Amino acid sequence: MSYFTHLECAVPCGAGPYDPRQRQHLCTCGAPLLARYDLDRARQWSPRTLADRPSTMWRYADMLPLLDDDEPVTLGEGFTPLLHARALGRTLGLSRLYIKDESLNPTNSFKARGQSAAITRARALGATTVSVPSAGNAGNAMAAYAARAGMAAQVFLPRDAKAPFVRECALYGAQVTLVDGLITDAGRLAAERGGPLGWYDVSTLKEPYRVEGKKTMAYELAEQMDWTWPDWIVYPTGGGTGLIGMWKAFEELERIGWVRPQRRPRMVSVQADGCAPIVRAFAQGTERAEPWANAKTVADGLRVPRAIGDFLILRALRESGGTAVAVSDAELVADMQEIGRHEGVSAAPEGGAALSAIRRLVRDGRIGSDDTVVLFNTGGALKYLDVLP
Numbered sequence: 001m002s003y004f005t006h007l008e009c010a011v012p013c014g015a016g017p018y019d020p021r022q023r024q025h026l027c028t029c030g031a032p033l034l035a036r037y038d039l040d041r042a043r044q045w046s047p048r049t050l051a052d053r054p055s056t057m058w059r060y061a062d063m064l065p066l067l068d069d070d071e072p073v074t075l076g077e078g079f080t081p082l083l084h085a086r087a088l089g090r091t092l093g094l095s096r097l098y099i100k101d102e103s104l105n106p107t108n109s110f111k112a113r114g115q116s117a118a119i120t121r122a123r124a125l126g127a128t129t130v131s132v133p134s135a136g137n138a139g140n141a142m143a144a145y146a147a148r149a150g151m152a153a154q155v156f157l158p159r160d161a162k163a164p165f166v167r168e169c170a171l172y173g174a175q176v177t178l179v180d181g182l183i184t185d186a187g188r189l190a191a192e193r194g195g196p197l198g199w200y201d202v203s204t205l206k207e208p209y210r211v212e213g214k215k216t217m218a219y220e221l222a223e224q225m226d227w228t229w230p231d232w233i234v235y236p237t238g239g240g241t242g243l244i245g246m247w248k249a250f251e252e253l254e255r256i257g258w259v260r261p262q263r264r265p266r267m268v269s270v271q272a273d274g275c276a277p278i279v280r281a282f283a284q285g286t287e288r289a290e291p292w293a294n295a296k297t298v299a300d301g302l303r304v305p306r307a308i309g310d311f312l313i314l315r316a317l318r319e320s321g322g323t324a325v326a327v328s329d330a331e332l333v334a335d336m337q338e339i340g341r342h343e344g345v346s347a348a349p350e351g352g353a354a355l356s357a358i359r360r361l362v363r364d365g366r367i368g369s370d371d372t373v374v375l376f377n378t379g380g381a382l383k384y385l386d387v388l389p
């Protein structure tokens with residue numbers, strides 16, 4: 001049972017609404033589409049029902065994009081632990097530092113959430129081949145969920161993608177194409193090849209459902225914090241799906257009455273010095289982000305020179321009273337190890353970057369010692385071990 005009704009332009013530009021029983025990718029104005037629900041009716045849904053629900057992100061199925069009798073394509077994604085990081089917090093003078101450990105998802109990253117939702121819709125819409133440009137994790141997750149759903153998978157990776165990402169795609173039977181250049185170049189080639197063949201494109205924000213999967217991080221956070229919000233959410237940002245999804249979830253949870261419309265968390269986008277288009281746009285006060293030239297960082301998920309949802313990311317940062325921080329590769333690699341050493345958590349470079357950003361905000365006096373801070377460890381370290389000294 002879901003309250004899902006239709007799709008709407010994220011701007012919104014006035015075009016639409018769009019019918020979710022058809023394949024939909026972008027709005028006619030070129031902006032992403034977002035899933036909308038009957039929030040008035042959803043007020044009858046009670047958190048008490050969660051006691052009998054599966055411990056996956058599909059426990060929030062009422063607010064996920066299911067139609068009719070759709071069954072989710074699932075590998076047990078979501079409902080990851082929220083760990084109180086006492087020892088790590090002590091090193092920073094923080095008493096309430098928490099790690100949302102997304103490394104425990106299928107295929108080792110939070111990309112599983114988005115792909116579970118996207119592949120569920122793709123299957124319902126009759127897709128037989130799905131394709132995605134990826135820095136690595138999105139491709140691995142899509143390949144796994146496509147296999148689970150019995151679909152063919154086409155993954156386009158930059159030629160310099162790390163070997164574990166390439167090989168894990170193959171493990172799930174996906175076809176891998178290595179592309180000279182960055183994820184944006186991979187996206188161009190995937191669209192060129194797949195367009196005429198009718199492949200279903202699950203590029204970040206070019207279909208409306210990955211955001212829906214990733215928004216469940218906020219539903220979980222609220223449930224795990226007893227329907228309150230932390231003061232800060234620190235989120236390593238590439239295409240921004242997770243941040244946009246969580247911001248959307250805050251509104252949904254307020255509108256259905258599960259969380260009081262109190263102050264929402266301050267959202268912090270973390271990027272790498274070598275690719276920080278959102279940080280630059282935030283500092284300049286612009287609504288859109290200029291593409292970043294010569295993007296370079298070991299945090300593959302952050303090597304996204306241009307995000308089509310840039311305006312949605314920047315809106316959330318500003319409306320929340322948050323900020324955007326860029327950190328060096330040296331800092332983020334050192335902080336992967338700090339997370340590992342103090343907490344036993346396997347952190348991707350992107351998770352390390354989130355710790356480096358927290359360190360900076362504590363030093364600058366933005367984050368106070370009693371603030372509740374949630375670090376999103378978006379993936380695990382195992383596919384990135386080559387970055388360690």
Ligand SMILES: *Cc1c(COP(=O)(O)O)cnc(C)c1O
Nearest residue numbers: 137238239240241242301350379
């Ligand atoms: C993709 C990815 C990111 C960035 O996620 P977005 O939601 O697209 O901003 C961060 N960390 C890891 C490990 C990733 O794979």
